[in-house]
Amino acid sequence: MIFFFIVLAVHTVVNLYIAIRGWQALEAASNFRPWFIAFMILVYVAYPAGRILEKIWYHPIPITLHWVGAFWFAAMLYVTLMLFLTDIGRIANHFFPFLEKIAGSNVPAIKLKFFIAVSAISGLIILFGHINAWYPKTSRIDIVIPKEAGNLQSLRIVAVSDVHLGTIIGPRKTGKMVESINRMNPDIILFAGDIVDEDVKPVIKQNLGRNLQQLKAPLGIYASTGNHEYIGGGDPSINYLEQNGIRVLRDTVISIHDNFYVVGREDLHKKWVTGNPRKDLSEILKDIDRSKPVILLDHQPYNLDDAMEAGVDLQISGHTHHGQLWPFGYVTNRIFEVSRGYKQKGNTHYYVSTGFGTWGPPVRTGNRPEIVLINLYFE
Template sequence: MRTNQAIIFFAIVFSIYGLINFYVIRKILSVIPDNYKNISLILLIFFALSYIAGRVLENYWVSYLSDFLIWCGSFWIAVMFYSFFFIIVIDLLRLINHFLPFFPDIPNKNLINVKNFIAISGAVLIFIIIAGGYLTTKIINVRHYEIFINKKAGNLNSLNIVMASDLHLGTINGQKFAYKIVDKINKLKPDLILFAGDIIDEDIKPVLKDNVGKALYELKAKYGIYGITGNHEYIGGVKEAVNYLNAHNIKMLQDTAILINNSFYIIGREDRSIDRFTGKKRKKLSELVNGIDKSLPIILMDHQPFHLEEAEENEIDLQLSGHTHNGQLWPLNYLLKKIYELPWGYKRKGNTHYYVSCGAGGWGPPVRLGSVPEIVNIKIHFVE
């Protein structure tokens, strides 16, 4: 990543993270008995810093310690997130009550009991939310779609595609997770397997240590297995990630268009992050389709689903994307609807079909609420 952009990017991220943690920790300490405040402060600061510490440590030494720190920090991110929302709601109610009193009068001697009750209730609610969200990550849905493309594809009448995005293979999603994904994909007997970015979480070292690529060798598809870069391949080191995936059964397409079986094209775009992390520019879609036979079906993979109109303008038949996780942690999915034209699911514009996956894995906390992990099975029928 270019130095100036790196400093600005991480300064913003760490500032927001630090301010939210300060607010949450301060509020938590206000309901902790004085005898336990010091030890509680130490533990809370440890959890707040553990994810960052674990990520830094794994760059130099992948070990049980780095894994422990990352797991602790990942769950803390979820705890922090929902604690922040819970506390905000309580503070807003207190503010409204200050101007428009609606709370019943409570004697001063009972105020401590009321505060403790609210704190304990909040802690129990957050625990239930996070436990449920963790169990949700273990459920990987297979979503089935049938679409029709009004083109002839050589001698093919149909094509069975299995698409997955955002596996985030690494410390949290290791070899066991990879085998689970591979097993589900192979059971669908795909003609073609496509991975729409963020296959690797961040640094490649945990993937090497856990030999995650061993599972990828077992993927089977008649017309091959292809992938593209996502922003996380760039965060962790794109060259190492791409080389690893190419060596483990996934052909990575980087601003490349290829003809498969003289029947259809696959285009794989570089992730938009290439500019921020390397200073290079990815090719325009119009450049990638230049010179190809548009009478044949064209399938595009583009990790981040911005500017969907580009695919329609360039006569793409099917665009596959990921990145959004559909928010991953409710209620972020509502915010995404303001950012993306299609934050999750299927859409058709003109002759172009779109699918944005919420992902099979996830970043940060192994928790999902309002967003279930998925693998997408799309059967294309070719008709003139």
């Protein structure tokens, strides 16, 4: 509830700021002001109204509100950044008047031109970011593990994180993901959390499990939990995934044909939902054969030294989206030791994916979504 009220407060303040600046900018087009205020009220209530309504009434009206509100979240960011820049100009004009010299007495016309320019630039950024979010790249990495894995010389892993199945990531994009994964002919498929975007009801309504059932990998399909599975209540989302062919490892280690281990850690968010913290990694791995390769799925890439000290060979994580929207990637770089991509510490290899889907806005301006192909070679 505290988090909800903080988000609501920020959402309110930012929209109020945009509304006030927009009203001021429309001095030369005052007939448009009522329409602008109506628009601001709509986008302000759209996302929370859509998310609440679709839980009880999965209908085109709340779905449309959800989409409108989601796009507006991204627009809010870039409109606000540009308004900050114009406010810096206004402050400079207060001390060193230059606007009146440029515009003469027609300052309202200049304000209107700024309104149009900010709106157009924001729209183009959102359009580009939405197109970018629909075309994931394939990131390939080759890693040598100095261990034997039975009779395996290599292992072809396709790893995906942060799909966020739901209203935004629906049948078309889910089908595209499944097709892309199967085209890579993986030996094993690993999901590093946040497969479901909180509420599982839109996933069930759209029958997205039908797409997941088309995934093919001879050594199986495994997943760890993410914070969004737990935001959605935990068990409903997890049960749905398991009913549709994905085995969710919850503080569990499994031996794959006695050749190597796959470990799935519970997400850190489990503690906030259930009141019970996840197990220590050392406890999970206490009975394994350390001479065999160990692959760990841990959604949030905190405390990377834990995996290194536990003798993990490869950790796959997600969660960060590397900020998803520029410039938030600079923030995630400060929060996480690895915000995206590959790193090696000691004998442990780490890969943090930017994720396949999107959370909130169906927009990516800071990076591209990805599916990760990892070729492990055993020596």
